[in-house]
Amino acid sequence: MRVAIVGNGSIGLSLGALFSKAGVDVIILTRSDVKENIIFAESDIEGLSGRYNALFINREREEGIQKILEKRPELVIVTVKAYHLGSVVKRLKELKRRGFERPTLFLQNGLDILDFVAGSVSNPVRGVTGIGAYRKSKNTVFIAGINKTLIGRDEGGKCEEFKRLRELAGLPVEINETPFIERFKAAINAGINPVTALLRIKNGEILEREDAWEVVKRATEETVEVAKAYGVELPDDMISIVRRGIELTYNNYSSMAMDVLSGRPTEIDRINGKIVEKAENKGLNAPVNRSLRRLIRALSPRCTDIFPSDPSSS
Numbered sequence: 001m002r003v004a005i006v007g008n009g010s011i012g013l014s015l016g017a018l019f020s021k022a023g024v025d026v027i028i029l030t031r032s033d034v035k036e037n038i039i040f041a042e043s044d045i046e047g048l049s050g051r052y053n054a055l056f057i058n059r060e061r062e063e064g065i066q067k068i069l070e071k072r073p074e075l076v077i078v079t080v081k082a083y084h085l086g087s088v089v090k091r092l093k094e095l096k097r098r099g100f101e102r103p104t105l106f107l108q109n110g111l112d113i114l115d116f117v118a119g120s121v122s123n124p125v126r127g128v129t130g131i132g133a134y135r136k137s138k139n140t141v142f143i144a145g146i147n148k149t150l151i152g153r154d155e156g157g158k159c160e161e162f163k164r165l166r167e168l169a170g171l172p173v174e175i176n177e178t179p180f181i182e183r184f185k186a187a188i189n190a191g192i193n194p195v196t197a198l199l200r201i202k203n204g205e206i207l208e209r210e211d212a213w214e215v216v217k218r219a220t221e222e223t224v225e226v227a228k229a230y231g232v233e234l235p236d237d238m239i240s241i242v243r244r245g246i247e248l249t250y251n252n253y254s255s256m257a258m259d260v261l262s263g264r265p266t267e268i269d270r271i272n273g274k275i276v277e278k279a280e281n282k283g284l285n286a287p288v289n290r291s292l293r294r295l296i297r298a299l300s301p302r303c304t305d306i307f308p309s310d311p312s313s314s
């Protein structure tokens with residue numbers, strides 16, 4: 001079994017380590033060169049820290065593309081940030097033209113991701129991951145926690161292929177409807193991510209600051225309301241689920257906090273921005289999400305439209 005993971009960031013390296021640990025051949029597709037074909041994983045989870053083999057291929061180079069065509073991985077998992085999907089879509093289309101296409105899972109946070117990637121592969125599969133991790137170098141990752149990865153049903157039934165993440169990578173996996181999993185994850189991210197990014201705090205500190213927790217709760221409530229307007233019923237105890245999520249990732253920085261701390265663009269437009277847009281389309285208001293979006297936009301470099309402004313597109 002051979003799996004290709006697009007992106008050598010926190011999630012890409014974590015998945016790479018988990019697959020490799022289970023004896024799966026791992027290819028990591030990058031946009032820059034990585035010297036050693038090793039993933040260094042660090043973790044408080046027993047038995048996970050170690051060195052794992054993975055073949056790093058720079059997919060920006062023609063020889064990289066040739067290598068992918070030669071190695072013919074059986075599954076592809078895309079783990080770049082939502083705002084970098086543009087260049088990945090281009091490359092997937094090119095591979096498709098050259099006769100290579102595989103069941104492909106897109107693991108970004110945010111809404112409407114399948115619309116962005118339409119045409120890149122037949123029946124793309126949507127997922128959201130509960131892995132909590134941060135990257136320490138191009139091939140070193142700290143894996144803080146592993147919660148459930150949700151996989152969305154697709155018309156072609158390709159989602160079944162990704163049930164194998166349980167057996168191949170030891171990941172807890174659940175299949176559900178795509179609109180549900182996207183909105184469920186958005187309800188978790190809509191408050192935690194921007195609030196931790198604005199305050200530059202770890203997730204757990206939200207619970208130590210009453211005002212911060214209040215904003216997180218309101219952002220979640222709005223997200224639940226907007227989902228309902230689209231016929232997607234999120235669990236009644238969404239606030240408790242968010243609280244549990246914070247407790248489980250107490251010492252982590254959210255990926256948006258990490259982005260802000262590193263001066264990178266954030267996924268705010270894919271998460272809170274989309275919630276605001278969807279609320280407006282139904283004549284609803286989502287003032288907390290709108291304010292969070294404005295504040296993060298004011299704080300971080302813009303990358304508001306993944307296709308035209310993706311700097312790595314070529």
Ligand SMILES: NC(=O)c1ccc[n+]([C@@H]2O[C@H](COP(=O)([O-])OP(=O)(O)OC[C@H]3O[C@@H](n4cnc5c(N)ncnc54)[C@H](OP(=O)(O)O)[C@@H]3O)[C@@H](O)[C@H]2O)c1
Pocket residue numbers: 006007008009010011012029030031032059079080081082084087088107108109129130131132133134135255267312
């Ligand atoms: N980190 C978490 O704990 C976590 C938890 C749940 C969900 N998520 C979600 O998972 C997704 C990935 O997050 P992350 O934290 O892993 O992001 P990340 O650490 O920023 O990693 C993204 C990786 O993608 C690479 N990349 C960008 N464009 C590329 C391209 N065209 N081809 C190949 N590689 C490319 C980047 O390369 P460079 O290194 O060259 O920049 C980087 O290594 C996001 O949507 C995030 O919201 C993250």
